[in-house]
Amino acid sequence: MNAELVVNSQSTLGEGPCWDPENQHFYWVDILEKKIHRLDTVTKEREEITLESYVGAAALKQNGGLIVALMTGLYELNWNSKSLHLIEDPESNLPGNRFNDGKCDPYGRFWAGTMDAEENKTSGALYCLDVNGELRKKIDNVGISNGITWSPDHKIMYFIDTPTGKVVKYDYCLKTGEISSPIPVITFPDDVGFPDGMTIDTEGMLWIAHYSGGGVSRWNPETGEQLNFISVPAVNVTSCTFGGKNIDELYVTTARKDMNEEQLSQYPYAGGVFKIKTTVKGITNFPYRGI
Numbered sequence: 001m002n003a004e005l006v007v008n009s010q011s012t013l014g015e016g017p018c019w020d021p022e023n024q025h026f027y028w029v030d031i032l033e034k035k036i037h038r039l040d041t042v043t044k045e046r047e048e049i050t051l052e053s054y055v056g057a058a059a060l061k062q063n064g065g066l067i068v069a070l071m072t073g074l075y076e077l078n079w080n081s082k083s084l085h086l087i088e089d090p091e092s093n094l095p096g097n098r099f100n101d102g103k104c105d106p107y108g109r110f111w112a113g114t115m116d117a118e119e120n121k122t123s124g125a126l127y128c129l130d131v132n133g134e135l136r137k138k139i140d141n142v143g144i145s146n147g148i149t150w151s152p153d154h155k156i157m158y159f160i161d162t163p164t165g166k167v168v169k170y171d172y173c174l175k176t177g178e179i180s181s182p183i184p185v186i187t188f189p190d191d192v193g194f195p196d197g198m199t200i201d202t203e204g205m206l207w208i209a210h211y212s213g214g215g216v217s218r219w220n221p222e223t224g225e226q227l228n229f230i231s232v233p234a235v236n237v238t239s240c241t242f243g244g245k246n247i248d249e250l251y252v253t254t255a256r257k258d259m260n261e262e263q264l265s266q267y268p269y270a271g272g273v274f275k276i277k278t279t280v281k282g283i284t285n286f287p288y289r290g291i
């Protein structure tokens with residue numbers, strides 16, 4: 001398996017990959033440049049929206065438009081009119097925090113977490129926006145809220161708090177969105193970077209981006225065993241999601257942030273979007289079913 005460059009976007013902090021299976025659109029964000037990008041993978045047309053605040057993640061809404069997680073809270077975004085509508089800002093009392101990674105669960109709730117923008121404190125949390133519009137805090141004392149995904153049988157949620165170097169599994173109730181009984185299932189070794197964004201395939205294996213580790217790895221969360229590692233020509237690999245007509249293409253986002261001059265000349269396409277053709281099919285993004 002090889003990583004092929006899809007968009008030479010030179011993103012400062014490319015993140016939040018999201019596939020729209022209906023339109024074959026690929027969305028991603030550049031958190032620090034406050035941009036949401038969209039690639040039409042059929043026509044290759046690219047569009048972007050620049051916002052006034054850091055944007056950590058974006059998810060499709062079932063009835064059109066996006067849910068976006070900004071530094072200033074969760075909003076609905078109308079792509080065509082570019083208008084924003086505030087849903088809720090749960091951390092208006094924590095101005096140093098910003099939203100980071102987020103995505104929808106199989107039921108259609110939107111989950112997104114926060115972090116200290118300076119990366120010094122564990123003042124972050126993971127929130128869940130239910131389909132009735134209610135926002136609830138699910139996990140507290142988070143350093144950098146990142147990878148989140150759900151098992152194919154919808155019974156387990158996996159979550160990464162990046163500085164811990166671990167993937168933690170929770171029992172997950174599809175009907176209520178309750179999570180319980182956290183157990184660490186994967187620990188990254190010291191010399192492979194930090195676990196960042198994450199997704200899952202139809203065999204229940206996790207695909208995890210290595211920030212400062214130059215690639216994406218596939219893991220069995222039942223045994224904690226690493227099954228594969230695919231290099232990506234960028235040092236800071238941030239997240240991944242399955243897309244393509246057959247959901248067998250792994251779209252990977254990367255960052256130019258935190259690279260030195262030597263690394264930048266060695267990896268000129270860092271910050272771009274890459275694609276890996278996989279032999280297994282993935283589970284792609286779910287839309288938000290509320291509002």
Ligand code: ZN
Pocket residue numbers: 015100101146147196197238239
């Ligand atoms: Zn991330």
